C-alpha cells in the first residue's frame with residue numbers, strides 16, 4: 207500500500223479550490239495529429255471527479271521531448287480531453303506567465319483549464335533535486351496561484367521533473383485516481399504475496415528492458431512465457447538458428463550483443479521457469495501465415511512475426527493454471543491480423559480466468575481494443591511504459607516517493 211494522501215483526503219479539506227493537476231497526456235503523434243489513447247480517458251476520470259466537486263481544475267502536462275518531432279503545444283490535447291468530460295477544457299497558451307496566472311484567477315468552480323506543454327519551460331527539465339525544483343520560478347509562481355496539487359501522472363513518475371516533484375514541497379499534495387490505481391496494480395508483483403503460480407508473458411521489441419525485468423524478478427515469478435524479440439534472443443542463446451538480423455532487420459544483433467551475458471545467466475539460473483516458443487510464424491511466398499516447428503528451422507533466413515500454434519496452446523495452459531499474470535510486450539506483430547494469434551490467444555486465456563492480471567505497455571495493451579477483448583476482463587490495463595518496467599522490478603518512482611514524503615500535515 208502506498209502511503210500518499212488521495213482525493214478522498216482532498217475532498218475532506220477543500221471546497222471550490224484551485225487545484226493544479228499533473229496529468230500524463232504524452233501521446234503518439236501522426237502527421238501532426240495527436241492520437242487519442244487510454245491516457246485521456248483515464249485522466250478524464252480524475253479531472254471529472256475534481257471538477258464535479260466544484261474545484262477549479264488547472265491541468266499541467268507534457269508532450270514529447272525538446273528537439274523531437276513530437277514536441278508540440280497542447281491545444282489538441284485539450285480538445286480530446288474535453289471529449290471525455292462532460293465539460294469544456296479551456297486551453298491556455300501559456301505555462302506560468304501572466305496569461306496563465308490570470309486564467310487561473312478567473313476560473314469558476316467546475317471549470318477545467320489545460321496549460322501549455324510544461325516541458326517548454328526551462329525549469330521543467332532542469333537537472334535539480336526535488337527541493338531545488340520547489341524553489342524554481344515555474345513551481346513557485348503556479349503554487350502561489352493554487353491551493354492544492356494533485357499528481358495523477360503515474361506513467362511519468364519515474365522522472366524527477368519540476369512539475370512532478372517540486373509542488374509537493376510547497377502545496378498540500380495528493381495522488382489522483384490514476385496514480386492510485388496504477389501504483390496499486392503495477393507494484394503487485396513486488397509487493398503482494400500470491401498463493402499460486404505467478405506468470406509473466408514477455409515479448410515486444412524492447413528486449414533489453416524485458417530481459418532486465420526477468421533478471422530482477424526471477425524470484426517472484428514461477429513461469430516466463432516468451433515471444434517477440436526477447437523470445438528469439440533466448441532461443442538463440444539456447445542454440446537455435448533464430449534471433450539474428452535478416453533481410454534488413456536491425457532488432458536482433460545489437461540487442462543480442464548488449465544482453466547476451468544476462469540472457470545466458472538467466473537461462474542458466476532459471477531455465478526451469480522459462481518457456482520458449484515451440485514454433486514460430488512467418489509470411490510464406492503467398493503472403494499467408496505459415497508456421498514452422500523449432501526443430502525444423504536449420505538456418506535463420508526468415509523473419510518470424512509471431513509464435514506458432516503449439517506455443518500458444520502451451521502458454522494458454524500455463525495461464526489457465528496461474529493465480530497472477532503480468533504481461534509486458536506482445537508475442538507477435540499483432541497489428542497485422544495474420545500475426546496476432548499469439549498476443550490475442552494469450553490475452554483471451556487471461557480474460558477467461560479469474561486470475562489477477564496486469565497488461566502493460568502502450569503498444570501491447572492496444573491489442574485489447576483492436577481484437578474486441580473487454581478491458582473489464584483484466585484486473586488492470588496499465589497506461590505506463592517506463593514506470594511500469596520500474597514498478598515490476600520494485601524500483602522506486604521518484605514522484606511517488608515525493609508524494610509519500612510530503613504527505614500533507616493534516617493527513618499524516
Ligand SMILES: Nc1ncnc2c1ncn2[C@@H]1O[C@H](COP(=O)(O)OP(=O)(O)OP(=O)(O)O)[C@@H](O)[C@H]1O
Pocket residue numbers: 409410411412413433434435510511512534535536537538539540541566567568569570571590591592
Ligand atoms: N517478432 C516480432 N517482430 C517484430 N515486432 C514484434 C515482434 N513481436 C512483437 N513485436 C512488436 O512489439 C510491439 C509491442 O511491444 P513493445 O516492446 O513496443 O512495447 P510495449 O510494452 O507494448 O509498449 P511501450 O513500452 O511502448 O509502452 C508490437 O507493436 C509488436 O508489433
Ligand SMILES: O=C(O)[C@H](O)COP(=O)(O)O
Pocket residue numbers: 230232270271361362365590591592593
Ligand atoms: O510517455 C511516457 O512514458 C511518459 O510520459 C514519460 O515520457 P518521457 O520518456 O519522455 O519522459
